Amino acid sequence: MHSEKFRRQLRQEAQHWRANGDISESQFQKLSDRYQFDQVDHASRFTLVLLGLGLSFIGIGVVTFIVANWNGISHLGRSVLLLGLFFGLNGGGLALWKRSKYQRFGEILLLFGAVALGANLAQYVTGFALFLGWGIGCLAIAYGLRLKGLGILAIALIGIGYWTSWSQIYFSPTGIEMIGLQMPIVSAILFLPLAYWCRSRAIFLLSAIAIHSALLSSLAAIVTKASVLPALLSILPAALLWSYDDSLWSSGKSFQPIARQLAVLFLGGLFFWFSFHWVWNGSLTWYTRIPEWRSLPSVVLFAGIAIGQWLYMLRNVRSMNFNTIGIGFSIGFSTIVNFWHLRIQPLPIFAPILFNVLLIGLALGSVRTSLSNGKRRAFWFGILLLGLQIVSRLLEYDTTVLMKSFVCVVCGVSAIVAGLWFESRLRSKMNSMAIARSDYKSEKPPKSPMSGRI
Helix, strand or coil, X not given: CCCHHHHHHHHHHHXXXXXXXXXXXXXXXXXXXXXXXXXXXXXXXXXXXXXXXXHHXXXXXXXXXXXXXXXXXXXXXXXXXXXXXXXXHHHHHHHHHCCHHHHHHHHHHHHHHHHHHHHHHCCCCCHHHHHHHHHHHHHHHHHXXXXXXHHHHHHHHHHHHHHHCHHHXXXXXXXXXXXXXXXXXXXXXXXXXXXXXXXXXXXXXXXXXXXXXXXXXXXXXXXXXXXXXXXXHHHHHHHHHHCCCHHHCCCCCCCHHHHHHHHHHHHHHHHHHHCCHXXXXXCCHHHCCCCCHXXXXXXXXXXXXXXXXXXXXXXXXXXXXXXXHHHHHHHXXXXXXXXXXXXXXXXXXXXXXXXXXXXXXXXHHHHHXXXXXXXXXXXXXXXXXXXXXXXXXXXXXXXXXXXXXXXXXXXXHHHHHHHXXXXXXXXXXXXXHHHHHHHHHHHCCCCCCCCCCC
């Protein structure tokens, strides 16, 4: 079902095409019947805004009245009231959602219905069980109606329940809290299919963050000073994200670019943290944790998935691009250095030097990628990494105030010059592509009048 904004824009374009003779009247009528141009009206938006504003005030008044008299209502009365609110909001929202004219307003009512679901559950359960049940209920509606907003709300609710109950889950889990020990697996099962079902980049982004943050949490819970898991802790999310390839099972929209962008962001933060010398000169007590081996299945499963994905990519080494090779070497060096530092011999001098080099390589790789595909985000991410590295090294070591001010000025001027150069290069590249496209159209032979006949 198409949104009103899309249909309004399509109607304007179709009217323009009809006026220019690009489409006939019959073709315009077919588009009008298919996308219901007659129901697209600016006045309907004004009516919808007024209706939403009025219902908002009515809702505020009802909620205020209920809160003021909540203590005087019996438990049965509260249950009936909240259930009525839940079914009323969801029933009304579903009825409006089915009508394209009021679809957006129906989604808003369904969101309020999801809030009412939480209010109903709060009467019987609390803590992690409340947020997990609340989130699963929202997920059920999101899967059924392909609603991105409810999917995002569900991810947020389950995430809030998990992180607010983290100590309870990992140190004294009981009952349903045992599910939280395998939260990376649970998140992958619940969230990832919804991203493809709704074709939502936002849901995939939040799903990836939820899965890998829970994975880091599981790793942190089982880390001990004598284990190799600190090295695994530092590279597993990046290895998983960069090797993610959804073309194996999905023929539709691919989210691999988002996964790889997250991998680069993670490596940038990791290398920046490890580039400080005090990280390697301090004691290793920050690696010591109370062992919680019940969360180990999630770690083993995702480690196996990462290894399998990289082996699948390495099946044809010659076809691998430069970025994949660079990320692979960075992950490998990071693992080796962490393992060597923790299990064989401390590396207080070599380790920060290596991670500074890796940080420079990651920044230059981002700039190189931006020059090849013309994406500004990659360029400015690389410039930001270089600037942070220079400034942090300047502040970390003992330097004069004059040197600090001089370096800051040089960094600022360099960033401005680099940005202007990149924009001019990008603009000239786009102009050359436009000229080439126009030349191709002008050189294209005219269509033969007999080509459409048999």
